[in-house]
Amino acid sequence: MDIALDLGSSRTRLFIDKKGKVLDEASVAAYNVMTNRIIAVGDEAYAMIGKTPDSISAEFPIENGVIAQSALVEDMVHILMKHICTSKIVMPRVVASIPGDVTEVEKRAVVNAISAFGVRRVYLIENTKVAAMGAGLDIMGPHGTMIANLGAGTSSAAILSLGGIAESKFIKTGGNNMDDEIVKYMKREYSLVIGEPMAEKCKAAIGDLSEEDDEEVFRVKGRDAIGGLPRFVDVKSGEIKKVIMDTAMEIVTMIKDVIENAPPELVGDIYEDGITLTGGLAKLRGFAKLIADNTGIRVTVAKDPEDSVILGCGEAIRYITEVEKNKKNDINPLMAAY
Ligand SMILES: Nc1ncnc2c1ncn2[C@@H]1O[C@H](COP(=O)(O)OP(=O)(O)OP(=O)(O)O)[C@@H](O)[C@H]1O
Numbered sequence: 001m002d003i004a005l006d007l008g009s010s011r012t013r014l015f016i017d018k019k020g021k022v023l024d025e026a027s028v029a030a031y032n033v034m035t036n037r038i039i040a041v042g043d044e045a046y047a048m049i050g051k052t053p054d055s056i057s058a059e060f061p062i063e064n065g066v067i068a069q070s071a072l073v074e075d076m077v078h079i080l081m082k083h084i085c086t087s088k089i090v091m092p093r094v095v096a097s098i099p100g101d102v103t104e105v106e107k108r109a110v111v112n113a114i115s116a117f118g119v120r121r122v123y124l125i126e127n128t129k130v131a132a133m134g135a136g137l138d139i140m141g142p143h144g145t146m147i148a149n150l151g152a153g154t155s156s157a158a159i160l161s162l163g164g165i166a167e168s169k170f171i172k173t174g175g176n177n178m179d180d181e182i183v184k185y186m187k188r189e190y191s192l193v194i195g196e197p198m199a200e201k202c203k204a205a206i207g208d209l210s211e212e213d214d215e216e217v218f219r220v221k222g223r224d225a226i227g228g229l230p231r232f233v234d235v236k237s238g239e240i241k242k243v244i245m246d247t248a249m250e251i252v253t254m255i256k257d258v259i260e261n262a263p264p265e266l267v268g269d270i271y272e273d274g275i276t277l278t279g280g281l282a283k284l285r286g287f288a289k290l291i292a293d294n295t296g297i298r299v300t301v302a303k304d305p306e307d308s309v310i311l312g313c314g315e316a317i318r319y320i321t322e323v324e325k326n327k328k329n330d331i332n333p334l335m336a337a338y
Pocket residue numbers: 007008009010011012064065150151152153154155174175176200203204205207278279280281282283284285306
């Protein structure tokens with residue numbers, strides 16, 4: 001059995017060969033702080049955030065695309081993999097995506113977290129490559145293809161050709177930064193204390209980077225910063241746009257940097273084919289247009305962009321056989337086997 005794994009800062013997704021995506025849960029682990037015993041993982045643990053007693057902590061153990069708390073990630077992966085691997089007799093091979101620019105130590109941490117489950121082998125592959133594959137783009141030909149994967153804790157952009165990365169950039173900025181800005185704004189402007197999950201809901205409901213002026217309203221619920229009592233504020237989409245714009249522009253700049261540094265022949269291809277956006281943040285309204293306006297290049301959002309990485313990892317499974325047979329193929333997109 002072969003499995004694909006996307007360990008994201010906000011969500012973990014699993015894919016089984018020939019079946020497709022079989023699991024999509026929050027990358028959260030809740031544990032007893034005295035005994036370190038895991039209480040819940042995934043969506044069940046996410047529901048506990050901000051509601052735990054002192055004895056329990058619910059945390060996102062992957063920060064900005066890299067493992068911040070290895071023991072928690074190991075337990076989380078183990079429990080989630082157990083959900084989908086009913087038979088322990090066959091040790092699976094795993095293809096896992098990693099952000100660009102990670103260190104050897106960070107790569108090792110991913111491999112160790114997965115290996116603890118008892119797997120035959122782990123193959124790593126860069127996020128941007130699998131995002132493009134999952135979005136249905138051909139990355140193997142002698143042709144430039146541009147992808148920008150916009151997630152919760154990371155954003156990356158790359159120009160791919162012949163199964164490799166011709167130019168790329170990775171920043172530790174994503175949807176989480178926008179949520180943090182919303183939390184700070186509510187406190188500063190309205191003395192309303194809210195948690196990140198509420199800020200994320202607000203962003204998804206009325207977040208819009210476009211110039212349209214039809215104002216939408218969202219009721220943000222929280223606690224009064226002074227009195228401490230529950231309170232709500234109705235915020236408008238125009239306010240949220242101002243609050244999240246700086247983060248959006250940081251991502252736009254990253255995309256522009258990749259285009260500016262790429263070989264001219266490949267840039268010609270990009271001008272013709274456009275840029276494809278993947279990752280959950282690609283669903284933020286107006287983002288594609290903002291990128292198009294700032295680069296002068298057409299921008300398309302992949303179908304179900306949050307699933308592109310896991311679908312691409314699933315597709316990359318078929319390259320394992322080539323690697324294992326030691327076939328001489330210099331354009332195999334898989335990076336390394338552990
Ligand atoms: N409809 C939407 N509108 C705006 N933002 C959205 C929407 N849906 C998801 N998001 C945002 O997309 C982000 C999650 O994207 P994704 O699932 O690709 O991240 P991830 O893979 O967990 O993180 P990373 O790849 O950065 O480690 C979150 O910030 C989430 O709030």
